[in-house]
Amino acid sequence: xxxxxxxxxxxxxxxxxxxxxxxxxxxxxxxxxxxxxxxxxxxxxxxxxxxxxxxxxxxxxxxxxxxxxxxxxxxxxxxxxxxxxxxxxxxxxxxxxxxxxxxxxxxxxxxxxxxxxxxxxxxxxxxxxxxxxxxxxxxxxxxxxxxxxxxxxxxxxxxxxxxxxxxxxxxxxxxxxxxxxxxxxxxxxxxxxxxxxx
Numbered sequence: 394x395x396x397x398x399x400x401x402x403x404x405x406x407x408x409x410x411x412x413x414x415x416x417x418x419x420x421x422x423x424x425x426x427x428x429x430x431x432x433x434x435x436x437x438x439x440x441x442x443x444x445x446x447x448x449x450x451x452x453x454x455x456x457x458x459x460x461x462x463x464x465x466x467x468x469x470x471x472x473x474x475x476x477x478x479x480x481x482x483x484x485x486x487x488x489x490x491x492x493x494x495x496x497x498x499x500x501x502x503x504x505x506x507x508x509x510x511x512x513x514x515x516x517x518x519x520x521x522x523x524x525x526x527x528x529x530x531x532x533x534x535x536x537x538x539x540x541x542x543x544x545x546x547x548x549x550x551x552x553x554x555x556x557x558x559x560x561x562x563x564x565x566x567x568x569x570x571x572x573x574x575x576x577x578x579x580x581x582x583x584x585x586x587x588x589x590x591x
Contacts, residue, residue: 397430401417401434405434405452405454410451410453410541411453411541412452413451413452414431414451431445438454442460443457444456444457448546449541450546451537455544474511474515477500477504477505481509482517484500485512485533486535490532490533491533492531492532493530493531496533509533516538517536517538517539517542519533519534519535
């Protein structure tokens with residue numbers, strides 16, 4: 394096996410998050426054909442227990458999808474996201490960059506103080522500059538950790554409304570996906586579930 398192939402394999406194995414082709418090229422040198430090496434490595438791991446996959450603008454090893462059922466184990470989840478936090482994350486993912494006021498307008502309710510903090514702690518959202526408008530509000534956007542956690546290569550892979558509806562995942566109501574259409578139970582600002590949790 395080529396030393397450069399071994400090195401790229403080791404770099405990807407040791408990295409805590411997906412590595413971009415540019416980051417790999419810095420380590421391998423200008424003479425290395427990084428896309429070709431990644432192609433060879435992808436082929437080598439295609440039939441193995443782990444596969445090399447492109448995620449969040451980079452490359453990483455993941456367990457083979459067909460082994461998922463054998464690898465599932467019950468574990469405690471330290472903290473689940475509230476419905477309001479899930480809706481907020483969906484609004485940010487589909488409408489980014491978006492301000493707090495825009496999130497509130499789309500959801501139809503005031504955003505509780507801790508909702509964005511929980512998403513920020515999870516590493517799924519981050520501030521991305523300020524809007525050039527009165528008050529200069531922060532813009533919010535998703536992170537590469539969000540993409541990696543949900544197994545997405547880019548935001549273009551987010552499912553559309555028809556796909557979500559077909560999969561039975563459109564239970565959050567239309568407010569998450571279309572401005573000006575609040576869900577019935579979110580009609581009044583006082584009804585926000587996070588208000589009690591904050």
